[in-house]
Amino acid sequence: MTTFQIGFGTSAADLIPGEPAALQSDAAHTRSVAQSLDEAATELGRVDIGPWEGQAADGFSGALATLRARLIVASDTFTAAADALDRHASVLAEARERAQVCIDGYLAELRCLPDDSASNGPTPAQSQAMLGLASTLRAVADSEQITASTLRACAEVGPSGTSVLDWLRRSDNPWHADAYTTTESFQMASVFAFGGGRGGASRGGLSALSAERVAMYERLATRSSTPEWLRPLHRGQQFNWQNYDRYVAREVWIDNTKSGARFRLDSYSPDEVVVSRRWTQLGEITEISGKRYIDEMVQKYNPWDRSLRIADTPGNQAQLGSRPGAIGGNLSGDMVFEVPVQTSGVPQSVLRRADEFDILIRDPQGTIYRLDP
Numbered sequence: 001m002t003t004f005q006i007g008f009g010t011s012a013a014d015l016i017p018g019e020p021a022a023l024q025s026d027a028a029h030t031r032s033v034a035q036s037l038d039e040a041a042t043e044l045g046r047v048d049i050g051p052w053e054g055q056a057a058d059g060f061s062g063a064l065a066t067l068r069a070r071l072i073v074a075s076d077t078f079t080a081a082a083d084a085l086d087r088h089a090s091v092l093a094e095a096r097e098r099a100q101v102c103i104d105g106y107l108a109e110l111r112c113l114p115d116d117s118a119s120n121g122p123t124p125a126q127s128q129a130m131l132g133l134a135s136t137l138r139a140v141a142d143s144e145q146i147t148a149s150t151l152r153a154c155a156e157v158g159p160s161g162t163s164v165l166d167w168l169r170r171s172d173n174p175w176h177a178d179a180y181t182t183t184e185s186f187q188m189a190s191v192f193a194f195g196g197g198r199g200g201a202s203r204g205g206l207s208a209l210s211a212e213r214v215a216m217y218e219r220l221a222t223r224s225s226t227p228e229w230l231r232p233l234h235r236g237q238q239f240n241w242q243n244y245d246r247y248v249a250r251e252v253w254i255d256n257t258k259s260g261a262r263f264r265l266d267s268y269s270p271d272e273v274v275v276s277r278r279w280t281q282l283g284e285i286t287e288i289s290g291k292r293y294i295d296e297m298v299q300k301y302n303p304w305d306r307s308l309r310i311a312d313t314p315g316n317q318a319q320l321g322s323r324p325g326a327i328g329g330n331l332s333g334d335m336v337f338e339v340p341v342q343t344s345g346v347p348q349s350v351l352r353r354a355d356e357f358d359i360l361i362r363d364p365q366g367t368i369y370r371l372d373p
Helices: 020-045 055-112 115-120 124-156 183-194 208-222 228-246 287-301 314-320 348-356
Strands: 249-256 262-269 272-277 308-310 333-338 359-362
Touching (some): 055 228, 208 228, 262 287, 262 333, 272 287, 287 333, 287 359
Parallel strands (some): 333 359
Antiparallel strands (some): 262 272
């Protein structure tokens, strides 16, 4: 960043292109696709072939199970894409605010300087503003790279004939050049995801379904043919399925009645806990990212926000419909941000942000990460 890049009339939008609102709209649409796929998988799970027996019945049941599994993976994929878009939108919005502060500070200093001072170079205050702006622009570039990688990963397992990246291939998206069709890659993913035998009885405290999914995502994450950027996505889904059974409901759809947005909560036990889950080591990512995870939980799953209500969907009805007032009602319980055992600890700044909103950061072993006394 050099001095001539900032002048009177320069705005943060000039230096940080992109529209956070458009990204959020894309994320909302992508999330609605995920919901439709999830609901379709739920309905397929209710199909009962009755007394039908024989080779044809076995073939039909097998095809039905494979289709349902593919729909679930596709739903997870679209949800991951929506999460990536939401995160990048938040990065852009926050970066523009920080950038504008830097620009305003630089120009305020410039106004106070005599006309013949330009040759003396930037003042300490101007240098500090430029350093802050450079740091902000790097954060945006990093976010764009992560978002593009996530969307490429999603394209690897997108539903046949439909690609998240193809749908998002528009000139206003910085990663549009990386888009490609995913029919063949999805078919390959389907083969190694569903080609083996189905899971057996419950083991390790997991239901049969959860054990099956944990094993499936283990295969996906460890296959030599799996791209490196795709492995964290599979590990994250595996972490979800390793912990779903400890709570009353999973993948609970939440409506924001003010904005019209819809979010998916990882786990929920009414009157006990509201759980957002992230497979990450908070000590190994930027503190800004860690605090953003906390802010995201407050925005999407805060029980004290009366505009956030449990959506009336088949999946929510199946899990919570027997509880009077649950569907259409607000969330209830303590907010818990669930992470794996933190080998590097949790930064104090992230813990302070969580403490500010009464959010517990907890791992599956029950360890609660707290501020130093």
